[in-house]
Amino acid sequence: MLLEEYKDLADYCVAEARRLGAEYAEARVHGGKGTGFLLKNGEPQPSMIDDSFGIAARVIVGGAMGFGATNLLSRQKVKDLTVTTVKMAKSSAPLVKERITMGDSKTATRKLRVAEKEPVEGADPNWLKSLLLEIDRSVVKLEAEAGGVRIPNRIMVASAGVEEKYVVTSDGSKVESRVPRFHYFGILTALKGGEAAQRMIQQGETGGLEIVKRIRLLELVQEEAQTLVEVLGEAEKSPTGIMDVVLSPELSGIAAHESVGHPQEADRILGREGAQAGESYLSKDSLGMKVGSEEAYVSDDPTLAHSNGYCPVDDEGVVSKKRQLLVGGKITEFLQNRSTSSLLGVKNNGSSRSAGFDREPIIRMSNTFVEPGDYATTEELIKEVRDGIYLKSFTEWNIDDKRLNQRYTGLEAYRIKDGETTALVRAPVLEITTPALWGSVKGRSKRLEFEAANCGKGDPMQGIPVWTGGPDTLLAGVRIVGGS
Amino acid sequence: MATMMGPDESNKFGVGVAKRLGADEAILMTGISNERMARFANSSVTVTKNVKESGQVVYLAKGGRRIIGSSSNPERASLERFIELLYKSMMSLPKDEGYVPLPKTGHTYRPKPSHDKKLESAEGLLADFVEEAIGAAESAGARRTAGSLEAGVISHHMMSSTGTFGSDTSASILLNIRAFTDKDASGHGLSCSSTVRGFHPAVAGERAGAHSKMMRNARQLDGEGKTYSVLMSPTVASNLLGMVGEFASAFSVEAGTSYLVDKMGKRVASEAFELTDVGKGDGCLSARTFDDEGQPTQRTKVVESGVLKSYLHNLSTAKRFKAKSTGNAGLIEPGPWNMEIGAGDSTYEEMVKEIKHGLVLTSNWYTRFKNYRTGEFSTVPRDGIYLVESGEVKAPIKGIRVSDSVERMTSSIRLLSKEREWVQWWEVDTPTLCPWVLVDGATVTKAYGESPPQGS
Numbered sequence: 020m021l022l023e024e025y026k027d028l029a030d031y032c033v034a035e036a037r038r039l040g041a042e043y044a045e046a047r048v049h050g051g052k053g054t055g056f057l058l059k060n061g062e063p064q065p066s067m068i069d070d071s072f073g074i075a076a077r078v079i080v081g082g083a084m085g086f087g088a089t090n091l092l093s094r095q096k097v098k099d100l101t102v103t104t105v106k107m108a109k110s111s112a113p114l115v116k117e118r119i120t121m122g123d124s125k126t127a128t129r130k131l132r133v134a135e136k137e138p139v140e141g142a143d144p145n146w147l148k149s150l151l152l153e154i155d156r157s158v159v160k161l162e163a164e165a166g167g168v169r170i171p172n173r174i175m176v177a178s179a180g181v182e183e184k185y186v187v188t189s190d191g192s193k194v195e196s197r198v199p200r201f202h203y204f205g206i207l208t209a210l211k212g213g214e215a216a217q218r219m220i221q222q223g224e225t226g227g228l229e230i231v232k233r234i235r236l237l238e239l240v241q242e243e244a245q246t247l248v249e250v251l252g253e254a255e256k257s258p259t260g261i262m263d264v265v266l267s268p269e270l271s272g273i274a275a276h277e278s279v280g281h282p283q284e285a286d287r288i289l290g291r292e293g294a295q296a297g298e299s300y301l302s303k304d305s306l307g308m309k310v311g312s313e314e315a316y317v318s319d320d321p322t323l324a325h326s327n328g329y330c331p332v333d334d335e336g337v338v339s340k341k342r343q344l345l346v347g348g349k350i351t352e353f354l355q356n357r358s359t360s361s362l363l364g365v366k367n368n369g370s371s372r373s374a375g376f377d378r379e380p381i382i383r384m385s386n387t388f389v390e391p392g393d394y395a396t397t398e399e400l401i402k403e404v405r406d407g408i409y410l411k412s413f414t415e416w417n418i419d420d421k422r423l424n425q426r427y428t429g430l431e432a433y434r435i436k437d438g439e440t441t442a443l444v445r446a447p448v449l450e451i452t453t454p455a456l457w458g459s460v461k462g463r464s465k466r467l468e469f470e471a472a473n474c475g476k477g478d479p480m481q482g483i484p485v486w487t488g489g490p491d492t493l494l495a496g497v498r499i500v501g502g503s
Numbered sequence: 504m505a506t507m508m509g510p511d512e513s514n515k516f517g518v519g520v521a522k523r524l525g526a527d528e529a530i531l532m533t534g535i536s537n538e539r540m541a542r543f544a545n546s547s548v549t550v551t552k553n554v555k556e557s558g559q560v561v562y563l564a565k566g567g568r569r570i571i572g573s574s575s576n577p578e579r580a581s582l583e584r585f586i587e588l589l590y591k592s593m594m595s596l597p598k599d600e601g602y603v604p605l606p607k608t609g610h611t612y613r614p615k616p617s618h619d620k621k622l623e624s625a626e627g628l629l630a631d632f633v634e635e636a637i638g639a640a641e642s643a644g645a646r647r648t649a650g651s652l653e654a655g656v657i658s659h660h661m662m663s664s665t666g667t668f669g670s671d672t673s674a675s676i677l678l679n680i681r682a683f684t685d686k687d688a689s690g691h692g693l694s695c696s697s698t699v700r701g702f703h704p705a706v707a708g709e710r711a712g713a714h715s716k717m718m719r720n721a722r723q724l725d726g727e728g729k730t731y732s733v734l735m736s737p738t739v740a741s742n743l744l745g746m747v748g749e750f751a752s753a754f755s756v757e758a759g760t761s762y763l764v765d766k767m768g769k770r771v772a773s774e775a776f777e778l779t780d781v782g783k784g785d786g787c788l789s790a791r792t793f794d795d796e797g798q799p800t801q802r803t804k805v806v807e808s809g810v811l812k813s814y815l816h817n818l819s820t821a822k823r824f825k826a827k828s829t830g831n832a833g834l835i836e837p838g839p840w841n842m843e844i845g846a847g848d849s850t851y852e853e854m855v856k857e858i859k860h861g862l863v864l865t866s867n868w869y870t871r872f873k874n875y876r877t878g879e880f881s882t883v884p885r886d887g888i889y890l891v892e893s894g895e896v897k898a899p900i901k902g903i904r905v906s907d908s909v910e911r912m913t914s915s916i917r918l919l920s921k922e923r924e925w926v927q928w929w930e931v932d933t934p935t936l937c938p939w940v941l942v943d944g945a946t947v948t949k950a951y952g953e954s955p956p957q958g959s
Contacts, residue, residue, distance in 0.1 A: 050575070054592075057835065059758050062600055064835050065562075065569035068592060070585055072575055073556070084550040090557060090575040093507065100555070107539075107551040107626055114630055116547035144570075145595050172759020172876070208759035208876050215876040217759075290544045293649030294681040295929045297868070297885075377554050415873035417904070419883045421686065424902055424950040426881060428873050446873070450904070455952020478542060478651045478679075478929065498951035500728065 022048055022183045022195070025074065028097045029187045032076050035098060037189055039105040041078035043121045044189040047334060048074050049376035052140060053180025056147035060173055061155045066144035069180070073376030076101050080108040082118030084358075088377040122361025124337045124369075126188065131196040131331060135227025139179035139199040142228060147177045154237050158207065158244040165248040172208035175240075177201075179228060184334070192336020198329065200484065201230040202471065205240060209247035216247045217414065218430060223327040223471035223484055230325070246412070246431045249443055257447035258434065259501045263407035263461075264449060264494045265400060265435065268468035270410045270427060271389040271489030276472070278453040279317040280387040282422035283344050283352070284370075285359035287382075295478045297420025300453065301350065303363055311348030311457030314392065318343050319354065321369070321385030327471045328385035328485040330372055335380055339369035344387075348457065354382050374481035381477050389489030392463025397491045400464045402438035408447050408499055409433040409440050426450040448500045455497065464491040510535055510660035510670070513559060513577055518662050520583050521563055524590045528605050529664040530562040530834075532795060533577070538655035541629040546637050546648045553626065560795065562834055563589055564605075567598035571834050603819045605665045610799060612669025612792045614783075618656060619698040622674040625654035628699065636680050636692075636708035643712025645682030645690070650711075652678045652704070659791065667797035671783075673790040676702045679928045681886065682711035687721055687901050690714025691866035691886035693738060695925040695934065697788055714865060714887035721888070721899035724949060732861030732917070733905065733945045734854055734891070739864045740844065741926040741935035743882065746870075746909055747771075747778050748839035748933055750878065751805045751813070752831070753820035762878035762910050763811060771811045772913035777845030778806040780815055782830055787841040788927050788934035796832040800840060803829045806913075815839060842935040847919025854918050854941045856894040862947065863889040863896065867905070868930050878909035881948075906946045915943045 029046035036044035050072030057064040073090035074097060085108025087100045155173055162169055179201050186194045202223040209216045220243050224230045231237075266274065281287065282299040290298055301308070320341040321330040333339050335357050342352050352368065353359075359382065360367035371380040394400040401409060411431040418425035429447045433440035449456075469488035475481070508516060510533035521529030540552040559582065561572040570593035574585045621628070633652055640648045658672040678694045691714065692707030735743065747763075755761035763771065772778075782800020783790040791800050796818050804812045814824065817832030831837035855863065865887035873879040881904050888900045920939035927934040 059754075063596075064601065065571045065599060066592060066596060067835075068570065068572040068589055070572070070574045070576065071558070083548065086550055086552045087554065088552075089555045091507065091555065091577070100553075103553050103626075107553055110626075111541060111548045111551045111630060114543070114548040114633060117545060119549070143595065144592050148596070174758050174760065206758070206760055206875070210876075215874055217874040217876055290647070290649060291542075291549055293544050293683070294542075294651060294679050298686070300686070377556060379550060379552065415871045415879070415881055417869035417871045417881060417883055419902070420868055420885055424883070424904070426904060426948075426950070428881075450948055450950050452950045452952035455950075458952075478540075479653075480929065500948070 022185055025092055026185050028074055028092060028094065029185055031094065032074065032097050032101050033187050033189050035101045036076060036078045036105055039102065041080050041105055043079040045077045045335065046074060046187050047376065048185045051180050051182040053178055054142045054144050054147065055176060055178035056144055056151060058151040058155055058175040060171065063148050075376045076104045077379060078105055078108055079119055079121055080105055081112040083108045083112040083115045084119050086379040119358050120361045121357040122367065124357050124360065124367040126190055126192040127332050127336055127338045128193045129332055133198045133225050133329065135199045137228035139201060139227055140181050142179040150231060151175045151177055154240050157237060157241045161244050161248060166252050168209050168211045168248045168251045170207055170209045170244055170247065174206040176204045186334055186336045188336045194332045194336050198225050199227055200225050201228060203236055207244055207247055209251050211251040214251055216250045218243050218247055221471045224325045225327065225329045226325050250431060254443040254445040257444040257499065257501045259499055261496055261498050263404040264497050264499065265404060265409045266492040266494065267411040268489050268491065269412050269470050271492040272470055272487030273413065273416060273427065274456060275317045275389050275489055276384060276387045276487040277418045278422050278425050278456060279344050280319055280384040283350065283354055284382045285353040285355050285363060288353060289359060289362065292476065296476045300421040300423045305350050308350050309348050310350060310454050311345055312460045313347050314460040314462060315345050315348040315457045316390035317345040318390055319384050319387045323386050326386045326486050330385050333369040333371040334373045335371040337367050337369040342368050354384065356382050372483055374483050378477065378479065378481045383476065383483050384474060384485050386469065386486035388469065389463060389492055391465045391467045391490040394462055394464040397464055397466065400462055400491050400493050401435055401440060403462060403493055404435045405437060407435040408444065409435055410449065423453050449497065450500060451497055456494065459494040459497050460492055461495040462493040466490050507577055508579055513582060514660055514662035516579060517559065517561060517582055517586055518664050520586045522664060524587065526563045526565050526590060528564040530797060531662050532560045533660045534558050534657060536655060536657040537623065538653060539626045539629060540651060540653040541633050542651045543633055544649040548633065561586060561589055563593055564602060565593060567602045568593050568596050569599045569602050601819050603822045605663060605796065607665060609663055609666025610793065610797060612671060614671050614792050616672055618672045618674035621699045622654050622676055623656050632704045636678055636704035639705040639708030640680060640682040640712035643709045644684060644716030645712035646684050648680055648682045650678065650680035661793060661797055663797050669793055671792040675788040677927055678704050678707050680707050680711045682715035684715045684719050688715055688718035689886045690718060691738065693926060693928055695788055695927045697786055718887055718899045721901040723902050724900055724947065728946060728948050730944045731947050732858045732941060732943045734858060734861060734863045735940045735942065736865045737924040737926050737937040737939060739867045740940040741937040742867055742870055742930045743909065744844060744913055744940060745842050745931060745933060745935040745937065747913065748780060748805060748842040751815050752836060752838050753814040753816050753824055754836040756814055760875040762876060766811045769811055770809050771910060772806055772809040773916040774809045775847060775916050775919055776806055776809050776913050779804050779843045780831065780839045781841045781843055786925060786936065788925055789841055791840050794830045794832040795834050798828045798830045798832065800830040839933045842933050844935065844937045846921055846923050846938050849918045849920050851920060851939055854920060854939060855891055855896060857918060857941065858891040859893060861891045862900065863891060870930065881906040902949050904948050906948055912942050912945065917941045917943055
């Protein structure tokens with residue numbers, strides 16, 4: 020295994036950085052292998068095989084942080100990398116006004132290996148191709164009874180790969196991990212007359228190729244395609260105004276991710292991402308602040324089995340744990356890494372991750388979700404609504420960079436009348452502030468479901484696998500505006 | 504001991520391995536990058552970075568089958584094993600309907616190196632530039648700043664089994680700085696250049712600082728869902744209108760992820776709008792002499808006088824569209840290299856005077872599409888946002904969102920500025936030379952609910 024071959028280089032890098040005067044040093048051999056296949060409108064594109072491996076060095080010298088990375092894995096190249104990284108950190112020290120320390124987080128020595136029944140390594144591109152062709156055929160088949168709706172444009176990408184890491188730190192962490200993943204991404208475009216509806220579908224888990232059956236990928240994509248047919252064929256104009264809104268697990272999840280998870284990343288709160296991903300409406304003194312109702316509970320849990328954001332030990336060699344972000348509407352915890360927890364004088368909850376060997380570890384969410392509630396079923400929750408909207412899936416969404424002003428445009432959305440869903444409605448828009456959204460939570464169902472996503476942050480940009488999820492969540496008296 | 508190879512040696516070796524295995528065609532492209540970065544927040548450097556990478560992209564074809572691989576291991580035995588794996592995987596696949604043979608005659612590319620060599624070892628410059636940018640922002644009124652400064656050189660080396668051989672090198676230095684006077688008052692500045700000489704950190708810093716000062720006491724807009732004329736800075740216009748370049752990819756058109764489907768030769772913008780893709784030229788931040796299929800890059804007019812003139816093609820899409828490759832491969836998906844939006848003849852001041860009821864937008868982020876097929880999107884303006892009434896800037900504004908479609912916007916362009924700037928940053932992947940652009944009729948919305956008071 021390649022990782023085994025290069026572990027000694029990581030150990031050497033840390034020792035060399037310490038010899039050169041680093042107060043803290045960390046090295047990470049990081050890479051992976053994967054196979055991908057892309058189908059465009061039913062036509063196979065060339066298969067893609069990826070094999071990428073390299074080493075990252077991170078040091079603290081005189082209170083300044085340096086990061087370096089290379090895929091040139093000889094001892095001399097790693098020595099050169101370490102020297103340059105230490106030198107650059109040292110020379111930047113005069114411009115460091117806020118001295119960086121890595122604190123005294125509890126170190127970990129661990130070997131992690133995610134189990135897989137059907138190995139993803141060396142996945143046969145033919146198998147991926149056949150899988151996508153089968154899904155594609157099942158979508159095309161729907162056109163026969165679609166009342167004139169066509170689905171001529173279908174992008175489908177399936178990828179299977181293994182991520183391997185070895186993280187070693189100067190204070191004693193040594194963590195080795197092997198995480199296999201399967202991921203699906205698709206865009207379906209349905210047309211009727213001059214109108215178009217489009218759905219992006221993303222699914223991903225850690226584990227082997229058995230994931231495909233476990234998540235019912237074929238049926239799931241087919242159901243999404245059927246929804247597009249119905250949206251174009253049946254959806255009525257959406258009502259607008261103040262009303263009750265039920266968010267599905269998909270909507271609950273994206274809201275939890277965007278307006279609870281992100282603003283509670285300590286590096287944003289401290290301003291470190293100010294020029295790119297932005298800051299936060301919260302300050303370091305916001306713990307205990309009430310931003311939601313008694314029913315608002317949001318957590319982030321990197322230890323969930325099969326999860327897309329599975330990361331039980333972070334990339335700074337610190338054990339991760341479930342983080343309770345919002346409890347009864349109160350902010351109870353931020354996502355922390357070594358330096359932010361040290362600066363804020365709190366316990367590190369191990370939230371540092373990197374997307375590849377050439378990216379520094381930064382604070383990331385893992386699997387962020389609204390906690391399930393007491394209502395047994397979706398229907399039971401919907402019974403609470405006299406006149407409102409059930410937002411089941413969304414298309415466009417965004418939020419300002421302080422995480423206060425967000426927007427979710429519904430794709431599959433239903434009018435609720437007297438406790439029951441009635442007609443499909445077209446593109447209702449929930450555009451709402453963070454306190455208004457979480458302050459309006461009135462109830463939650465018991466069913467907990469997750470969606471895969473790639474979360475972007477950092478500079479250079481790092482897309483990292485996460486889950487977003489939750490139960491059905493009832494928002495009382497919020498405003499819906501009409502989309503096109 | 505592992506045997507590392509230089510890029511040309513690696514490519515030659517890889518093509519040799521592919522031929523030995525029996526491949527009809529092989530392309531080996533090695534990319535070598537050397538990047539330096541300094542990031543700062545609260546006017547304090549948070550990290551310096553140095554990243555040296557070398558990666559190979561391998562394309563093989565045999566009997567109508569194709570496969571693509573990417574590897575970061577330049578060691579001889581590893582590359583050989585990787586190509587053997589690719590070949591074996593390819594041979595297990597059926598023929599690929601989209602396969603188009605490479606042209607029988609190859610090209611040789613030996614451009615005279617024209618990149619700024621000072622950017623090859625820029626770490627000594629970073630600290631001074633960061634200090635200059637922060638100092639200028641603070642002099643203009645900022646209480647604190649955050650940003651990143653990145654200098655990099657990337658070279659591409661290619662060899663194909665059909666005789667294409669060559670290399671080129673591109674360099675850039677990019678500063679993105681944001682200044683704050685409080686949480687609701689921020690400004691943004693960029694300086695993006697292919698040379699140290701053309702790089703102006705103090706100008707970017709001063710701009711960010713000045714906006715952060717002007718944005719103090721910003722207020723919410725009155726009313727809801729109204730339309731405004733919007734005067735977009737090059738930063739905003741390159742994000743929203745530069746996307747036409749992405750939509751012009753023939754792959755996106757085929758995939759239905761473009762509103763430019765069936766629009767060839769038709770009007771897609773006001774007559775004032777011109778969009779050109781540029782492979783290599785003065786100032787290009789991502790200059791390429793040849794594309795990933797070894798075809799020469801060129802200047803391609805995508806939109807001329809508001810009419811869609813060309814999609815961007817690789818060999819495969821060109822065949823299906825009965826067109827010629829525009830030198831924009833992507834082995835699977837063609838895409839733009841550098842975009843130029845044509846200049847107008849107005850000054851910024853003249854454009855503001857032309858606005859009866861509108862907004863000046865200086866930066867934006869988080870643009871997301873409701874539907875790529877229709878081009879409908881929304882985006883969140885940030886940093887300097889100003890209400891303009893009867894030709895005069897009246898007040899700083901906060902908490903808005905622009906919700907529109909790309910085609911409606913390009914079709915409602917009234918004026919463009921004479922001056923243009925290169926833009927590349929978090930929200931703009933493809934380097935874009937862009938003017939200020941005045942567009943009428945943009946829908947502006949705001950969120951429901953109160954916001955908590957913002958401290959500093």
